[in-house]
Amino acid sequence: MVKIERISLDKEGLTKFFSPNEARILELLWEKKKMTSPEIRQQCNDLSLACVAGTLDRLAKSGFVSRTIDETGPRVRYIYSPVGNRQKVGTKICEKIIDCLVDTFGTSTVDSIGKNRKRGN
Amino acid sequence: MIGVECFLSCIVESGLVYPLMGLITITAILLFMYIFKRNYESLLASQSTLTVIISVNLFSMNCDMFTWVWIYLGIILIGTLLMGLVKHYLELQLDRNIIRSPPYLSEIKKKFKVDISVLDTQKIKAFTYKNRIYLSVGLLERLEKDEIMAVVAHEVYHLNHSPNKLLSSLLALTSLTFRRFNDEHYADQYAVKTAGIHNLINALKKLEIRDYKKRAMKLSA
Numbered sequence: 001m002v003k004i005e006r007i008s009l010d011k012e013g014l015t016k017f018f019s020p021n022e023a024r025i026l027e028l029l030w031e032k033k034k035m036t037s038p039e040i041r042q043q044c045n046d047l048s049l050a051c052v053a054g055t056l057d058r059l060a061k062s063g064f065v066s067r068t069i070d071e072t073g074p075r076v077r078y079i080y081s082p083v084g085n086r087q088k089v090g091t092k093i094c095e096k097i098i099d100c101l102v103d104t105f106g107t108s109t110v111d112s113i114g115k116n117r118k119r120g121n
Numbered sequence: 122m123i124g125v126e127c128f129l130s131c132i133v134e135s136g137l138v139y140p141l142m143g144l145i146t147i148t149a150i151l152l153f154m155y156i157f158k159r160n161y162e163s164l165l166a167s168q169s170t171l172t173v174i175i176s177v178n179l180f181s182m183n184c185d186m187f188t189w190v191w192i193y194l195g196i197i198l199i200g201t202l203l204m205g206l207v208k209h210y211l212e213l214q215l216d217r218n219i220i221r222s223p224p225y226l227s228e229i230k231k232k233f234k235v236d237i238s239v240l241d242t243q244k245i246k247a248f249t250y251k252n253r254i255y256l257s258v259g260l261l262e263r264l265e266k267d268e269i270m271a272v273v274a275h276e277v278y279h280l281n282h283s284p285n286k287l288l289s290s291l292l293a294l295t296s297l298t299f300r301r302f303n304d305e306h307y308a309d310q311y312a313v314k315t316a317g318i319h320n321l322i323n324a325l326k327k328l329e330i331r332d333y334k335k336r337a338m339k340l341s342a
């Protein structure tokens with residue numbers, strides 16, 4: 001079980017939700033905003049091509065990263081960009097957690113979260 | 122020992138000794154042909170006759186060795202189910218992930234007279250399925266046109282010369298040889314002939330194919 005108070009999306013917190021490779025590529029994309037896959041690969045020289053490719057596919061599929069197909073150059077290629085910044089990804093993860101809680105414990109959870117928040121404030 | 126005696130008496134009683142001996146001879150001849158010629162036709166044919174031999178043996182049994190029939194059927198059933206699952210998964214993926222193929226592929230398509238589809242994935246993929254070649258964006262990204270040509274040539278060889286994968290897997294299973302025809306080297310040779318050895322080796326290297334050094338060595342030898 002993840003300790004809720006430790007969820008923050010700084011370097012360590014990120015790996016609670018993403019694998020180390022996913023976190024590393026996300027950090028890269030947050031910094032550079034737009035990258036091609038050879039550029040990403042260059043920054044992850046220690047990983048295999050297959051590993052980087054698999055990670056990029058996963059990130060794109062989960063919606064944390066978007067990619068467009070660029071055909072303007074001599075070759076077809078993907079251009080990757082992050083969907084939302086660090087903060088937005090945080091919100092998205094929180095929403096997912098709440099969805100999970102509701103699925104598991106029912107809507108009463110959401111009420112109790114609301115009550116607890118009021119008490120806390 | 123009782124098992125063997127029972128087994129022999131089963132066959133003798135069933136009156137299938139001569140047909141079986143004939144089939145065994147044919148299988149042996151086909152296997153020799155395969156060893157010398159290395160063509161898939163003789164491998165598939167020998168696996169087919171072997172399948173017949175196994176089936177005749179198993180189904181003429183009426184002794185306590187009948188459990189072997191169930192083991193054999195079990196192996197084939199599980200194998201076929203697994204293959205079906207793989208095929209289903211592959212088809213699902215193909216349906217979902219095809220994108221418009223870039224214009225510069227049309228020259229290659231014309232040269233080899235093949236259909237090429239582009240798969241929307243960063244992974245390195247190149248394969249044939251139902252008379253069509255599939256290449257992934259991840260692969261196209263990394264290669265020059267001449268290198269793509271080498272990859273396509275390799276796949277074109279499979280398209281024209283390789284046995285049906287499903288059929289050869291099934292026969293490998295039913296004949297209990299568990300051996301599938303491997304003609305990767307011939308496909309590589311064809312690619313070298315049509316696109317040049319450096320283009321193929323460069324492609325294998327850029328795509329970080331696991332055994333690329335071994336394949337390159339075999340080609341330059």
Ligand SMILES: [Zn+2]
Pocket residue numbers: 275279305308
């Ligand atoms: Zn091949």
